[in-house]
Amino acid sequence: MSRQKIRLGFIGSGYMGQLAHMTNYLNLPEECDIVALAEPRPGLAQSVSTRYAIPHVFGSHEELLASGLVDAVVASQPYTRHSILIPDILRAGIPVLTEKPVTLSVAAGEKLVKLGQELGSLHMVGYHKRSDPAMEYAKRIVDEWKQSGEFGKLRYIRITMPPGDWTAATDAPIGTSEPGIAGLLEPLPAEFSEANGRKYDAFVNYYIHQVNAIRFLLGESYKVTYADRSEALFVGESESGICVTLEMAPYTTSIEWHEGILVAFEQGFIKVDLPAPLVRQQSGQVTVMRDNGKDMPSYTTPVMPNVSAMRNQARNFLAAVRGERPAPCSAPEALEDLKLARDYIRLLEAYQ
Template identity: 65%
Template sequence: MTKKLRIGFVGVGGMGQMAHLSNYVVLQNECEVVALAEPRRQTAELVAKRYGVPQVFNDHNELLKSAEVDAIVAPQPFRHHYAIIPDILRAGIPVFTEKPLALSVKAGEELVRLGEEHGAMHMVGYHKRSDPAMEYAKSLVEQWKNSGEFGKLQYIRVTMPPGDWVNGADKPLSVDEPFPAIDKELGPDEFNEDQTNHLDAFVNYYIHQVNAIRFLLGESYRLTFADKSGVLLAGESDSGVTVTLEMAPYSTSIEWHEHIVVCFQKGFVRIDLPAPLARQRAGKVTVMRDNGKESPSYLEPIMPNLSAMRNQAKNFIAAIRGERPAPCLAKEALEDLKLAEDYIRFMARYELNSKGAIL
């Protein structure tokens, strides 16, 4: 029988509870949550009692010193990563953090360096890679690329307007306590305050889609264009595939619209993803085939009743055990920050031009 992993949690705020803790405690044959660190003591005790966590600590250093854990889930705000995650990596313990890796490339590079130096796996929470629909689509895209039956991969489009990402999820347990004072990571040295705020907003909301494009491409890509209104960015992959991200062509009030279309010359794979906090609901896949040899067809395979967040927890556990690779490690997540900084620099050119500067 495979030994159950002992999991420690560093932070049990809103996302910590709704997106992560609730998805680990039910995997009773695979792991057990044995400790949590949370400086808001009343909230910590309330959460520990609700989820049956036996040990409670004030901070991550106390947990590292006194708890026996095989891995740590640290769902911290990303601008706190640089102040907390290095200690976990230095301890050589596998760690999961939310996306993005950090705010800046500089901080991200240091986290990657520490993980490699101390042999600590660092998985970054791009949960969309763990959606069963995305896993299915990725496998099919690779099959088509290898077979050539549907021509070349030539275009990927992602559309994700602002919408109801919470999807009616239950509110997390909490007590009216102040959050601890933790200095936030500063922005890149060359960025002014407005540019840092723009970077913060972009990586908080759209870095999932930046990452998902690379996941489906299977290769890196670079930014080639962004419109001044902030609706669209475009890029090109190493092999010449065009990609676009439609960020805010419109907005929705009570729905979530997120679509990805992977286009080959003779067919496409479309993924429609549910709201991030939807409970045990996978995305939908539509496959169109028209290779000229058989009658054109559409296929909509049935996905399991499994959410991306739950499957992500399973994937982290499997990666720790060496059963399969982690969906996204820190080194790859660093590439997202590089593109994000390039995007902010690109957008800054419009501001310079409006002031009469030479582009």
């Protein structure tokens, strides 16, 4: 697709639709126009379309897809609706961005990925942390060190993310008292009991970002090898034998967000501290330690741009729609996250 403006449609205008996505695309006027909204709640549709100057409003996603008005859509829907809603978008041949995870269950994800591959449709999954400028910078350094070998082998990746204030006290979205439209939702995976199914659901809702980020920094697949009884630690090993850990809840914070990533080589490390997901105009921070045994050891802290991960994700989606570069995370890769989550819960079941 040429560099012309992309005509963007939104399917849904709830909390994440407005605060994580709509505001960011609205602030990229040289790259896109939000031209259509599908929202079945008429009062909310009217308020949101007025606030964001969206000229065309539809009561259903089917009407929006059939209108011919859009080049791409952002479908900010609960992931339990992805397997029901997204096939219609893929069949329409319209590129789509959804939130994570790709679906709820592995089985549903496999069907959705297969359909997308058969149709050749772009489905970008919104792992926005990959689009944080700090993460993009860290990934470049990791790949450079792996290629050069100057700082030894990659040895270890650790992510720590205790529960905290992920909204960063952001502004409230436009709300409504209208009831939601009843519709089908994907059920919990049949292989788990009700209790373990809900545990799996909670894990993919909260920690799937970090499961994905580990593979992003590794540059290769990995498997889960250990889950502790307290459910605070997720341990894995990559294809080449690199150890990875995810510390899920060593403690909690009430008004802060503590998300840290350590990528350790034999003679240096890259450390990333990420802000809360809905922070605006702020990227993460990077610290690089170098000690190759020849030069003076050093710490560097590059200054990151005042761009949030969500804003940069919007740019990355538009670039993928134009065919300028691949999406940061496509549906087939996102499916691997669900398999890891499933295997983690299976390990926990062994203690029961």
